[in-house]
Amino acid sequence: MAEEREKRAADYDRASLDRRQFVKVGTTSLGVAGLGACVFGFRYLSPNVLYEPPPIVSVGRPERYAVGSVTLDARFGIFVARVQEGFYALSAVCTHLGCLSNWKADTGEIVCPCHGSTFRRDGTVTSGPAPEPLPWLKVWISDDGNLMVDRSATLPAHSEYVQA
Numbered sequence: 001m002a003e004e005r006e007k008r009a010a011d012y013d014r015a016s017l018d019r020r021q022f023v024k025v026g027t028t029s030l031g032v033a034g035l036g037a038c039v040f041g042f043r044y045l046s047p048n049v050l051y052e053p054p055p056i057v058s059v060g061r062p063e064r065y066a067v068g069s070v071t072l073d074a075r076f077g078i079f080v081a082r083v084q085e086g087f088y089a090l091s092a093v094c095t096h097l098g099c100l101s102n103w104k105a106d107t108g109e110i111v112c113p114c115h116g117s118t119f120r121r122d123g124t125v126t127s128g129p130a131p132e133p134l135p136w137l138k139v140w141i142s143d144d145g146n147l148m149v150d151r152s153a154t155l156p157a158h159s160e161y162v163q164a
Ligand code: FES
Pocket: 094, 095, 096, 097, 098, 099, 112, 113, 114, 115, 116, 117, 128, 129, 130
């Protein structure tokens, strides 16, 4: 009789341990699922926008650009060029598939590293596959004497040179 009682007590302990484990695993699973739902809920409710820098950028003092230079400013994806007539700026984003092109001083041309398009210093295409020239961008000197470029405002090529 006592032996049967001990056996029942052991069975009861084992069953209640299983129940405790079941509750623990269930609670943990619910916690993980709840956390996941919170993360996805937050991502769903937060606005789906890109925070891009403003289109108008300062590229520094005009004196830092020598006459005859073409300078890539990779931060903004633009070239700042200075010629005898003044300053102009070009988008450095290749018109083929949007790679950032580079100025090659040794050959005096702008080269796209992705598919090999080349451009003159004024953005004219000299070899494809780029379908369009690099666009000219609006340039001016700010009140505090910095060279400013509006990356959202394009101009016809050779239409404007800014004097420092
Ligand atoms: S992206 Fe420049 S040549 Fe293709």
